[in-house]
Amino acid sequence: MRSFLGRDILSLKDVERDDYFRIFQVAEELRPHAENRRNGDLLKHKTLLTAFYQPSTRTRLSTEAAMHRLGGHVLGFSDAKMTRAGDFYQESMKDTVKMLEYYGDVIAMRHHVQGAPHEAARWASVPVINCGDGWGEHPTQVLTDLYTIWRDKGTLDGLKVLCVGDMRMRTMHSILYASSQFDMEAFVVSPPELSLLDEFKGELAERSVNYREVESVEECIADADVIYMEPVVQADYTQSRVDPTAEKGTTPAAYQVTRRLLQEKAKQDSIVLHSLPRMDELTTDVDSTRHARYWAEAANGVSLRMALLALVLGAIE
Ligand code: CP
Numbered sequence: 624m625r626s627f628l629g630r631d632i633l634s635l636k637d638v639e640r641d642d643y644f645r646i647f648q649v650a651e652e653l654r655p656h657a658e659n660r661r662n663g664d665l666l667k668h669k670t671l672l673t674a675f676y677q678p679s680t681r682t683r684l685s686t687e688a689a690m691h692r693l694g695g696h697v698l699g700f701s702d703a704k705m706t707r708a709g710d711f712y713q714e715s716m717k718d719t720v721k722m723l724e725y726y727g728d729v730i731a732m733r734h735h736v737q738g739a740p741h742e743a744a745r746w747a748s749v750p751v752i753n754c755g756d757g758w759g760e761h762p763t764q765v766l767t768d769l770y771t772i773w774r775d776k777g778t779l780d781g782l783k784v785l786c787v788g789d790m791r792m793r794t795m796h797s798i799l800y801a802s803s804q805f806d807m808e809a810f811v812v813s814p815p816e817l818s819l820l821d822e823f824k825g826e827l828a829e830r831s832v833n834y835r836e837v838e839s840v841e842e843c844i845a846d847a848d849v850i851y852m853e854p855v856v857q858a859d860y861t862q863s864r865v866d867p868t869a870e871k872g873t874t875p876a877a878y879q880v881t882r883r884l885l886q887e888k889a890k891q892d893s894i895v896l897h898s899l900p901r902m903d904e905l906t907t908d909v910d911s912t913r914h915a916r917y918w919a920e921a922a923n924g925v926s927l928r929m930a931l932l933a934l935v936l937g938a939i940e
Contacts, residue, residue, distance in 0.1 A: 631750050631751045634762060643804065665695075669690075672697075674703075675701045676739070685924040723747070765794055784802065784851055786851045851897075852880060856872045
């Protein structure tokens with residue numbers, strides 16, 4: 624297993640099977656800080672810099688919470704327009720990062736441009752964590768999701784995962800890359816205009832990812848151990864910010880999960896994950912069923928990100 628010390632977390636393409644289990648093991652070790660709401664001091668000499676060029680509720684705040692839980696320091700921005708990268712100067716990534724690397728020991732970045740965190744990592748002498756890049760990837764979210772599945776099922780092997788939503792979405796890319804490391808079978812359900820791009824399918828073929836495109840949730844939900852969701856009605860992730868519109872559209876039934884569908888068709892022990900925010904693809908009547916795991920997912924995001932920070936900063940080998 625490669626050392627995590629100083630490692631950028633940019634993509635799940637290059638994360639290997641053993642790496643996942645090491646991250647989960649460390650997340651378990653550090654979990655009591657989050658569960659008992661007691662901050663420790665493991666990272667008291669370290670500073671996290673959050674550079675968020677796109678809105679976020681969960682990813683930024685759980686990464687910051689993780690750093691606080693480990694006694695570290697946090698600074699950053701959540702509105703690039705209030706920095707020189709977002710105003711008149713449009714300061715380049717290189718020039719921005721050449722400052723940020725002196726202000727923090729690790730940079731957590733979200734950006735609307737696919738590959739922007741990779742560009743930052745080229746220039747930064749400190750680790751860069753990709754917190755979502757355009758339609759690219761969302762590694763920390765999917766590590767959180769896999770950790771949630773592993774805690775629930777005790778394994779990531781032998782599982783059938785139903786992925787439903789917009790297949791251009793970064794979480795869908797990361798989870799399908801990750802699935803190549805496990806004995807997983809994926810059913811992929813999306814509207815035709817939001818289906819997997821040919822270029823991405825080529826990458827999945829290269830990685831021998833075991834997946835099958837299916838027309839509706841109803842067709843495959845009975846076989847699924849995990850139902851992994853994203854909206855089909857959603858924002859353009861290549862924009863820095865998308866204001867709400869009065870007309871948002873509704874999700875066709877083929878791409879929705881409801882309490883009734885779960886009751887009538889799903890396995891008793893299947894679990895529903897959604898990285899959130901949701902629209903009407905996941906109805907709120909699912910919240911009170913035994914299938915819902917999205918709140919657990921949100922909570923697990925803190926422990927998982929504690930593990931990543933501790934590992935890349937070398938506080939834990
Ligand atoms: N799941 C997720 O990435 O949520 P945020 O956009 O709120 O960070």
